[in-house]
Amino acid sequence: xHITKLAYLVPAGLLVFATACGPKADTIEKKSExxxxxSEGTVKTTNESTQVGTTLEAKTETSVxxxxxxxxxxxxxxxxxxxxxxxxxxxxxxxGEKKMHTYSLDDKDIVFSLESPIxxxxxxxxxxxxxxxxxxxxxxxLES
Numbered sequence: 553x554h555i556t557k558l559a560y561l562v563p564a565g566l567l568v569f570a571t572a573c574g575p576k577a578d579t580i581e582k583k584s585e586x587x588x589x590x591s592e593g594t595v596k597t598t599n600e601s602t603q604v605g606t607t608l609e610a611k612t613e614t615s616v617x618x619x620x621x622x623x624x625x626x627x628x629x630x631x632x633x634x635x636x637x638x639x640x641x642x643x644x645x646x647x648g649e650k651k652m653h654t655y656s657l658d659d660k661d662i663v664f665s666l667e668s669p670i671x672x673x674x675x676x677x678x679x680x681x682x683x684x685x686x687x688x689x690x691x692x693x694l695e696s
Contacts, residue, residue: 579604579648593618604648606675607632625683631695634674643670643692645678653678655690665691 580603588595594617601610608631615624630653636644643655643666655678657664670676675695682688 592616602648607647609647609651609653623684625681628680630678630680632676632678634670634672634676637670637672643678645676655680662688662690665689667693670694 580601582599582601584599586597588597596615596617598613599610601608603609608629610629612627613624614626615622630645630647632645632647632653634643635646635652636642636654638657641657643657645653645655647653655664656662657666670692677693677695679691679693680689681691
């Protein structure tokens with residue numbers, strides 16, 4: 553009789569373990585890849601995003617193979633809450649599951665664009681762009 557009860561408990565325990573190890577219910581992960589042929593060449597785009605509640609982490613990589621070579625760019629988007637802001641020095645944004653994204657505002661190799669008023673506790677969208685032109689851009693906009 554004890555063996556029969558155990559036989560029912562083992563599958564139930566495995567189900568609980570499998571559920572606990574998966575992504576949270578309010579987490580949405582998306583990945584896509586596309587290749588398109590245009591008059592200028594082949595365009596390959598890869599998208600990945602993770603949304604946790606109202607926060608977002610997304611990355612898009614694009615490469616274009618042309619007759620004169622390959623041109624590539626990367627765009628990363630973060631939507632979250634500012635946890636640290638030191639004007640001219642540092643910006644830290646927290647997204648879902650308390651993941652932190654830190655930006656050094658005094659980096660001479662990055663072009664920053666900050667929408668005022670930036671302050672701790674504000675929700676922002678941060679868009680970071682890099683490309684073959686070697687210009688690294690970071691734009692911070694307040695969320696409505």
